[in-house]
Amino acid sequence: MYIAITRQHLGDNYNGSASDFVKYLEKENEGKAPEDRELFFNQTENDIDAQRVIAEIDANTAKLSKRDPKFYSIMVSPSQAELKHIGNEPEKLKQYTRELMKTYAASFYRDKEVSVKDVLYFAKLERERTYSEKDKKVKENQAYASKILELQHQVRAIKEGREQGDVPKIQEKIQALEREAPHKQNGKRIVTGMVKEGHQSHIHIIVSRKDITNSHSLSPGSKFRTSETILNGEKVKQGFDRDRFYRAAEKSFDKQFSYRRNFVETYHARNLLDKDPKQFFAALLGLPTNEKQAARQLLFKAGIKVPSIPTNKAQLAYKAMMQLKKGIGKAIESGSIGI
Numbered sequence: 001m002y003i004a005i006t007r008q009h010l011g012d013n014y015n016g017s018a019s020d021f022v023k024y025l026e027k028e029n030e031g032k033a034p035e036d037r038e039l040f041f042n043q044t045e046n047d048i049d050a051q052r053v054i055a056e057i058d059a060n061t062a063k064l065s066k067r068d069p070k071f072y073s074i075m076v077s078p079s080q081a082e083l084k085h086i087g088n089e090p091e092k093l094k095q096y097t098r099e100l101m102k103t104y105a106a107s108f109y110r111d112k113e114v115s116v117k118d119v120l121y122f123a124k125l126e127r128e129r130t131y132s133e134k135d136k137k138v139k140e141n142q143a144y145a146s147k148i149l150e151l152q153h154q155v156r157a158i159k160e161g162r163e164q165g166d167v168p169k170i171q172e173k174i175q176a177l178e179r180e181a182p183h184k185q186n187g188k189r190i191v192t193g194m195v196k197e198g199h200q201s202h203i204h205i206i207v208s209r210k211d212i213t214n215s216h217s218l219s220p221g222s223k224f225r226t227s228e229t230i231l232n233g234e235k236v237k238q239g240f241d242r243d244r245f246y247r248a249a250e251k252s253f254d255k256q257f258s259y260r261r262n263f264v265e266t267y268h269a270r271n272l273l274d275k276d277p278k279q280f281f282a283a284l285l286g287l288p289t290n291e292k293q294a295a296r297q298l299l300f301k302a303g304i305k306v307p308s309i310p311t312n313k314a315q316l317a318y319k320a321m322m323q324l325k326k327g328i329g330k331a332i333e334s335g336s337i338g339i
Helices: 019-025 050-059 080-085 090-106 136-159 167-180 242-257 267-275 277-285 289-301 318-333
Strands: 002-007 071-077 119-126 202-211 227-231 234-238
Touching: 002 242, 019 050, 019 202, 050 119, 050 202, 071 090, 090 119, 090 202, 090 242, 136 167, 242 267, 267 277, 277 289
Parallel strands: none
Antiparallel strands: 002 071, 071 202, 119 202, 227 234
16 A cells, blocks of 8 residues: 655645646546546545535635645555455445545644544545656666657658658667567557556545634644644644554555555555665565565565565675665555555
């Protein structure tokens, strides 16, 4: 399970409205008949239209400055293994999202307990993911893509009379490069923007920075898990515990759907990999044989070359360990593995 929390983008052309983000989330509905479109939902309702989402998020911004983010986005991206486990069923993902938002509310540190009823949010299911420039397969195809583009420019120049050359021979070179590119999908070279095959369902959530009464700030962007500050002469609690949120979100999925999570799929493993690689690999070595084999398969499916997991610490050379860490890190970044 990969979950990311992002604040509203504040660029030079700052737009305080949620309209641009909602428009982005409507991309999969383009060209579809009304009955085939995926609408927004929240904790208690389904089939909410985009205009209502914009209106309610935009109206819930009391006492926020022009440069303050008015909302945050949460992307909930289950791994293919998790999606397969639930049959890639949209209703199960929506059920999980509603449980997840209970966890989100409970992760705020406030004088008064925050519940999901205090949170103004809207969520939307998307069924497709596309390759980005960050994906390992796109990066490894890039050298071929650059050569192909250069040859295509040459063909165009010849056809327009700006250069001389043999177009059929150049096109043969292009075709050869297309065949040689290391990563393909359905016979075509993988490029940025190509729709990924397999189960790719995920959830986008837009959540207001202010609570549903438009009177209290609920910012998950706080630098503190728990802290206290003086406001109007009184001590008040503040903070958002992201670690608690991520861990509880994972446990919620496992409990809700009876999912048996391998070590390399866990948030704990990701933390270890980031902060203490030696401890990560020590834990990997300590797994029972069948779980270690399952871990190896998960890493392999994520595009990480693991010829074998060393059987003891002595075999785990520092250079090899760091190369494997780099590979796992890239897979996490591109969403290829759910840790």
